[in-house]
Amino acid sequence: MKKILFTILIVLFLTLSTFATLYFLSPNPPLASLEQCHRDIATAKEQEAEKYAPGLIKEAEIFFEGAKEALQKENEKTFFLRDYKNVIKLVENATAKTSEAVKKMTEDKANLSVSLQTKLELVSHKIDHFDETYAHLPLNKRARRDFTNAKLKYLESKKAYERKAYLLVGNNLDEANKLISKSVDAAHAHLSSYFENLPTWKRWHQETVDWSRKNNATAIVVDKFAHTCYVYNDGKEIKRFNAELGPNWIGTKNFRGDKATPEGKYYVTKKKSGKHTIYYKALLINYPNEEDKARYQRNVRNGSIPKRGIGNLIELHGGGGKGINWTDGCVALTNEDIDKLWNYVGNGTPITIVGSLRSLHEINGR
DSSP, X not given: OHHHHHHHHHHHHHHHHHHHXXXXXXXXXXXXXXXXXXXXXXXXXXXXXXXXXXXXXXXXXXXXXXXXXXXHHHHTSOGGGOXXXXXXXXXXXXXXXXXXXXXXXXXXXXXXXXXXXXXXXXXXXXXXXXXXXXXXXXXXXXXXXXXXXXXXXXXXXXXHHHTTOHHHHHHHHHHHHHHXXXXXXXXXXXXXXXXXGHHHHHHHHHHHHHHHHHHTOEEEEEETTTTEEEEEETTEEEEEEEOBOOTTOSSOOOSTTSOOOOOEEEEEEEEEEGGGOSSSEEEEEOOSOHHHHXXXXXXXXXXXXXXXXXXXXXXXXXXXXXXXXXXXXXXXXXXXXXXXXXXXXXXXXXXXXXXXXXXXXXXXXX
């Protein structure tokens, strides 16, 4: 009996020893590696790797999910039958794909940073050029709307670039570039048409200067595009003043209330001061002249302008210095400047108003 009991104990001991050995020798589940892999994928996605390398991140997630499923299957087996080699391999694959995605994202971001910086500078230059050359002009609503939207898109792009959200930069920046290019093209086309009158303006200017020389007298030329009033005596420039115009100053005056400053060869018909003018001092000119009247009648007949009357009472007057084009079509100088001009002029003094004395290329390089 003792011998049987002893045998049972020996067998039990050997069995327990065997199970204990198998337990201690059985592989541990790679939980730490799996958790680290999960954190790596999450971090990569936070850094936008999913946007730069969506295929690689997807593969990493498939390998990771496969590893979790494989781990669950192995854990369902008897402990000494478990084998986590496939789990480890799947985790390694997921980690490798994640690393590859992060590397691609880093390289793409670096490349985008350089290319987008160049594009930002280009669009910024175009916006600054438009601001300097065209923004002060009375352009049509669409050109102004495109320019405003271009600036907004550019600013959104710049902010996105600063926070390194490069993929948000591209679309907005491309749209800003298109809009500012459209604005520039529209403005340039408008001005190109306007500047077809340059030879006429230069002829008027030369005729006015020649008149001043021949008569040893004062003559005035207003360059609308330069917003400058030139004073000549004996054919030589003796003064120049800043001038403010009507809001719709590009193009000549066509009808009453159009807020446009006329273009043509005129002369002073009356000097007004004190209670005779609301603008401190004023030089009334003979607008409309015969050419203005003929153009008005022709345009009314062909329906290109409304029949509102041609307008009158165009002056070179004081009250200027506002820094904007604000008159109803007159030319405004500061009170100080019209005081300086006052004694040079009298009834009959020529006042010639031109669109520009410089070509469009000279003004903006295009």
